Amino acid sequence: GMTIAIVDSWGSDTMAHDLHVFDQAFGLPPMCGEEGVTCTAGMPTFKVWYPNGSPATVGSKGKSPALQDKAAWTLEVSLDVEMSHAMAPGANILLVAVTGSETLGVQGFPNMMKAEKYVIDNHMAQVISQSFASAEGAFGSQAALLNLRYAFKAAAKNGVTVFGSSGD
Numbered sequence: 001g002m003t004i005a006i007v008d009s010w011g012s013d014t015m016a017h018d019l020h021v022f023d024q025a026f027g028l029p030p031m032c033g034e035e036g037v038t039c040t041a042g043m044p045t046f047k048v049w050y051p052n053g054s055p056a057t058v059g060s061k062g063k064s065p066a067l068q069d070k071a072a073w074t075l076e077v078s079l080d081v082e083m084s085h086a087m088a089p090g091a092n093i094l095l096v097a098v099t100g101s102e103t104l105g106v107q108g109f110p111n112m113m114k115a116e117k118y119v120i121d122n123h124m125a126q127v128i129s130q131s132f133a134s135a136e137g138a139f140g141s142q143a144a145l146l147n148l149r150y151a152f153k154a155a156a157k158n159g160v161t162v163f164g165s166s167g168d
Contacts, residue, residue, distance in 0.1 A: 001044060003092040005125035006080045007112055008132060014074065015081060015095060019046060022082045029089050045092045046081070051115045052099040080131045094125055108132065109148055116151040120160050128155065133165045 020034040032039035033046035077095065084093055096119060098111045112132060119125050139145050155162045 001090060001092055002088065002127065003094055003125040004084050004088060004127045004129060005094045005096050005116075005119045006077075006084060006129045006131055007096045007098060007116055007119075008077050008080060009098060009108055015048060015078060016046065018078045019081060019085065022078075023085070026086065028085060031085065031093065044090055046085075046095075047093075048095045048097055050097050050099075051118065052111055076131065080129065084129060091127075094119070109134070113148045113151040116162075117154055120151065120154045120158050123158075126160060128160060128162045130162065130164045 016033060017035040019031065020036055022028070023030055023034065030037040030043070031046040032043045039045075077097070081093055081095055084091070096115050098108060098115050109132075112130070116128055116130075119128065136145070152162060154160075
């Protein structure tokens with residue numbers, strides 16, 4: 001079946017639980033990998049992959065999420081996974097939880113592009129949903145942006161559809 005890879009910062013320690021609660025609340029079919037679900041043949045799967053390892057959750061500093069605070073990104077990650085499952089209930093979902101936040105531009109983008117290229121090269125998904133964005137001003141030069149295009153070139157060459165976030 002089709003697999004949707006959702007690329008985001010940090011991931012969610014509670015995603016298997018959150019997805020199960022969401023599916024029960026809205027009458028969606030369960031996925032293998034949800035909390036408390038017995039897997040059966042043909043059932044779509046939910047998996048989390050941490051290509052850079054899963055960092056420890058740390059407290060937020062100040063009013064806004066700290067860049068290193070993966071707990072603050074959990075709601076966004078849950079929204080991405082749950083809406084993907086609602087739109088394509090038979091598709092497998094691979095949450096690619098990359099360390100490093102994209103909030104200020106260049107910190108997380110190299111890790112995200114490496115992860116996307118790996119997903120493409122290893123035929124892990126037919127669709128990639130990028131749950132990140134940044135303004136062009138966050139990059140020092142046009143070259144900084146062009147150096148990140150290799151994953152998109154690989155996606156085009158391999159017939160992988162890539163969606164980008166529209167911002168908040």
